[in-house]
Amino acid sequence: KVFDKNVSLSDRATALAKAITAPAASPVLLYQNLIRGNNLLKDYFSKNPQIPELVNALERAGGRVKMDSFYKNNSVESFFKAARSGNYLGALFRTPGALIEGLSKGIMQELIPRQKLGVFSDMATHILEQAQRENWSEYETTLRLQEAWDSVDNRMGQLVYDNLFWNKVLKDVGMASVRSLGWNIGDIREIPGGVIGLAKAPYDAYKGKFRMDPKMAYVIALPYIMGIFGAIIYYLYNGKAPETLKDIYYPRTGRKKPDGTDERISLPSYMKDVYAYGIEPGQTIKNKLHPELATIAQMLSNKDYFGTEIRNPNDPAVKQFMELVGYQAKQFVPLSITNLIQRLQAVGGNKTWINYLQSFMGVTPAPAYIARTPIQREIYNLYDKRFGGGVKSKDTQAVATLKSQARTAYMIGDVKKANQLLDELVKSGAVKDTTTFVKDADTANDIKLFARFNPEDQKALLSQMNLADFNRYVWYAAKDVQAHVGSLSPNGANWLELQQAGKVQIPQWKRGQIVGNNSDLSSMPPDVAGPTKGGALTYIKALFEDPKALISDIKNGDTVVRVENGAAIIQHRDAQGSHDIRVKIAKGEDITGKILDHIIPLELGGTYNENNLRFYTEAQSKIDDQVENYLGDKFKAGKISKGEAQKLIVDYKDGKITFDQIKNQ
Numbered sequence: 114k115v116f117d118k119n120v121s122l123s124d125r126a127t128a129l130a131k132a133i134t135a136p137a138a139s140p141v142l143l144y145q146n147l148i149r150g151n152n153l154l155k156d157y158f159s160k161n162p163q164i165p166e167l168v169n170a171l172e173r174a175g176g177r178v179k180m181d182s183f184y185k186n187n188s189v190e191s192f193f194k195a196a197r198s199g200n201y202l203g204a205l206f207r208t209p210g211a212l213i214e215g216l217s218k219g220i221m222q223e224l225i226p227r228q229k230l231g232v233f234s235d236m237a238t239h240i241l242e243q244a245q246r247e248n249w250s251e252y253e254t255t256l257r258l259q260e261a262w263d264s265v266d267n268r269m270g271q272l273v274y275d276n277l278f279w280n281k282v283l284k285d286v287g288m289a290s291v292r293s294l295g296w297n298i299g300d301i302r303e304i305p306g307g308v309i310g311l312a313k314a315p316y317d318a319y320k321g322k323f324r325m326d327p328k329m330a331y332v333i334a335l336p337y338i339m340g341i342f343g344a345i346i347y348y349l350y351n352g353k354a355p356e357t358l359k360d361i362y363y364p365r366t367g368r369k370k371p372d373g374t375d376e377r378i379s380l381p382s383y384m385k386d387v388y389a390y391g392i393e394p395g396q397t398i399k400n401k402l403h404p405e406l407a408t409i410a411q412m413l414s415n416k417d418y419f420g421t422e423i424r425n426p427n428d429p430a431v432k433q434f435m436e437l438v439g440y441q442a443k444q445f446v447p448l449s450i451t452n453l454i455q456r457l458q459a460v461g462g463n464k465t466w467i468n469y470l471q472s473f474m475g476v477t478p479a480p481a482y483i484a485r486t487p488i489q490r491e492i493y494n495l496y497d498k499r500f501g502g503g504v505k506s507k508d509t510q511a512v513a514t515l516k517s518q519a520r521t522a523y524m525i526g527d528v529k530k531a532n533q534l535l536d537e538l539v540k541s542g543a544v545k546d547t548t549t550f551v552k553d554a555d556t557a558n559d560i561k562l563f564a565r566f567n568p569e570d571q572k573a574l575l576s577q578m579n580l581a582d583f584n585r586y587v588w589y590a591a592k593d594v595q596a597h598v599g600s601l602s603p604n605g606a607n608w609l610e611l612q613q614a615g616k617v618q619i620p621q622w623k624r625g626q627i628v629g630n631n632s633d634l635s636s637m638p639p640d641v642a643g644p645t646k647g648g649a650l651t652y653i654k655a656l657f658e659d660p661k662a663l664i665s666d667i668k669n670g671d672t673v674v675r676v677e678n679g680a681a682i683i684q685h686r687d688a689q690g691s692h693d694i695r696v697k698i699a700k701g702e703d704i705t706g707k708i709l710d711h712i713i714p715l716e717l718g719g720t721y722n723e724n725n726l727r728f729y730t731e732a733q734s735k736i737d738d739q740v741e742n743y744l745g746d747k748f749k750a751g752k753i754s755k756g757e758a759q760k761l762i763v764d765y766k767d768g769k770i771t772f773d774q775i776k777n778q
Contacts, residue, residue: 114128114239114349115128115129115132115325116323116324117390119243119246119247120243128624132334135334135338139338144160145231146228146231146232146235147224147227147231148231149230149231149234149235150226150227150228150229150230150231150234151227151230151231151233152164152234153167153168153171153178153230153231153233153234154226154227154230156168157171157178158178164289166241167234167237167238167241170237171233171262172257172547173232173254173255173258173259174233174237174255174258174259174261174262175259175262175273176229176230176233176265176273177226177271177273178225178226178230178480179222179226180221180222180225180271181271181273187214188207188210188213188214189209189211189214189215189218190213191210191211192204192207192208192210192211195207197548199670204674209442212559221271221301225269225271225293226271229265229266229269229271232265232268232269233265235260236261236264236265236327237258239259240254240258240261241254243463244257255459260326260327261327263302264303264326264327264328264331265299265301266299267298267299267302267328267331268299268303268331269299270299282698284742290411295639300386300509302328303328303331303332304328304331304332304335304383304386305385306328307328307329307330307331307332307333307486307562308332310326310328310329310332311329311332312332314329318663324720325496326583328770335382335383335384335387336362336384336387339380339382339384340361340362340363342362343360343361343362343364343380344382346364346378346380347360347361347364347365348362350365350366350367351365351367357514358650359377359483362380362384362385362388363377363378363379363380363388363479363483364377364378366378370484374485375484376478376484377478377479377483377484378476378477378478378479379476379478379479379480379483379492380476380477381474388483389480391492391650392482392483392515393490394484395574405655408440408441411423411644412437412440412441417440420505421506421507421509421510423436423437423440424436424437424440425506427509429560444600452566457715481493485718486558486582488558488574488578488582489573489576489672492559492562492563492574492741493559493562495566495570495574496562496565496566499566499570499571500565512538512541513542515534515537515538516538516543516550518534518546519531519534519535519538519550519554520554523554524554535547535550538550545756555622556622557622560585560586560589560622563586563590564587564589564590567591568590568591568593568594571586571590571591571594572594572597572601572676574586575587575590575594575601575602575605576601576602576605577602577684578602578604579604580607580608581605583602583604583605584608585620587605587608588620603710605739610735630771651673651674651675652673652674654676655676655681658676658679658681659681659755661677662680662681662718662720663681665720665722666681666683666720666721669720669721669722671683671684671720671721672684677748677749678748678749678754678755679719679754679755680717680748680755681718682715682716682718683715683720683721688740694721694726695709697723698723698728699728704728706730706731706742707728707729707730707731708728708730708731708734709726709728709732710726710727710728710737710763711725711726712725712726712727712746712763712766713759713762713763714741714762715726716741716745716748716749717741717744717745717748717755717758717759717762718755718759719759725768737765737766739772740762740765740772740775741762743772743775744758744761744762744775761776761778
């Protein structure tokens with residue numbers, strides 16, 4: 114209604130006020146929506162419906178008033194049938210499915226259909242009012258009603274597959290291949306569809322054809338509503354407003370995890386999928402595959418998700434078969450129960466009834482990749498690639514789990530529990546030197562993983578790090594890598610200069626945290642540390658704040674890692690990339706002893722365009738670094754704009770202004 118130009122100004126203002134206050138009024142609105150849906154359900158089966166036009170609208174839209182029988186598995190009916198006939202073994206076999214269907218019946222067969230009807234009732238009422246006001250044809254009205262029901266299907270699940278007109282084989286293959294096919298199809302139809310519609314909105318408005326369709330409205334409402342909820346939860350945990358976008362959608366609890374990262378929670382909403390597709394699209398798509406396919410593949414390879422053997426190949430055949438049956442049975446446990454069990458088994462952390470209820474309702478600890486920095490994610494992914502893939506015996510996994518629990522207890526300060534678990538490890542022979550174990554436990558996991566890489570991998574990682582990350586990891590690189598850090602990247606050269614001046618020192622670790630380190634870089638905030646790879650959200654932000662630079666960066670094949678004060682900041686190219694552009698710019702000239710550097714540095718939003726690159730002597734480059742660092746600090750602190758900083762550095766390098774004049778401005 115807010116965007117409907119044919120609605121009166123007062124009605125549009127009322128609709129806007131309702132939208133803004135929706136998060137605060139959500140419990141009331143949820144109840145009101147349920148009542149609307151229940152009334153429409155009653156009207157549908159009544160000979161004299163109170164609102165016949167809505168019943169007619171539902172039929173024209175192709176909607177459903179009950180959960181489609183397609184979604185039922187009849188496990189409860191089969192259980193009682195088997196029990197009544199004396200087939201107790203069959204009844205026992207059907208018990209898990211019957212329990213799941215029984216527990217979910219109130220939600221799947223009663224609540225969701227009524228909520229869907231309530232949402233549709235609200236949308237259809239507006240459509241019918243608009244149709245009458247603007248004298249739409251029956252055909253156009255029906256199309257709008259069908260569009261509304263499709264949007265309800267996309268958002269709330271229990272998709273009406275008949276409305277898709279899919280080939281039966283295609284539908285069956287999809288159901289067998291994708292986890293919760295209807296939910297995921299709904300995601301794909303609603304969110305990308307809304308994004309595309311919003312992207313076209315300026316052009317449509319220019320042509321006078323703009324219309325806010327349900328998908329576009331949902332894409333606006335989803336981050337807004339969940340953002341408000343997330344901000345409220347963050348404030349309740351921390352007593353202050355969220356500081357980053359991540360704080361809104363994955364609120365910090367104010368506690369630290371055993372690895373030293375912030376503890377965050379994940380809220381049950383589609384924003385999880387949006388974030389996941391933006392950060393780890395490949396893994397997210399993989400996770401959407403039907404769980405039975407993954408289970409079969411794991412059973413065939415005799416390796417579960419964590420790389421642990423499912424059955425012992427040396428056991429008798431009957432025992433191996435029972436282990437496979439047991440593993441298959443675990444796959445039927447609902448996620449809510451799995452979350453609750455994991456919370457119960459976790460070492461340390463909060464274990465109040467509120468936390469257990471959160472886990473059961475889908476409020477879970479945020480995925481590990483959310484709390485990690487982009488360079489940490491790259492290290493973990495590379496480690497899995499280099500050292501993963503093997504099969505661990507159950508005994509080996511049990512020892513690894515015990516070590517992890519002991520380390521976790523130590524990290525959170527539960528000394529009694531840590532000593533108890535450490536004693537078990539010593540008695541089993543898994544740990545021989547407790548001093549070494551504790552020292553190893555003090556060091557952050559990502560540091561230990563980085564130290565295991567071969568020199569080439571370490572060089573590749575270091576070459577794309579910013580200065581803060583460089584200082585965190587370079588101390589643990591191989592000696593051959595440390596001997597050539599100055600040539601890895603501009604940040605490597607800067608770090609070497611700081612190290613030679615005694616301004617940086619090797620970090621000292623205690624319980625996963627850096628302590629006793631007086632390096633200037635150790636206190637750099639996370640946003641200055643900066644990511645090494647930009648996700649989809651970074652590119653969207655860059656599109657709005659620095660579109661010209663973004664287009665240039667994409668054209669040059671560079672990666673935008675963050676957007677800072679209106680400037681798209683790109684990643685330094687690796688050694689090979691820097692060499693290639695050096696040769697290209699030189700054009701056969703003798704450049705011995707010269708350094709190819711940016712006129713506008715990357716930290717100020719510079720690019721790898723040829724007109725932004727120039728050869729300097731090494732001495733001049735070091736002098737220029739002081740000016741760049743000075744302007745960079747002022748820019749990051751928000752004391753100077755991107756345009757001002759870029760103009761000053763260009764004027765300085767063109768000889769129009771001195772460093773002293775810059776400092777006096």
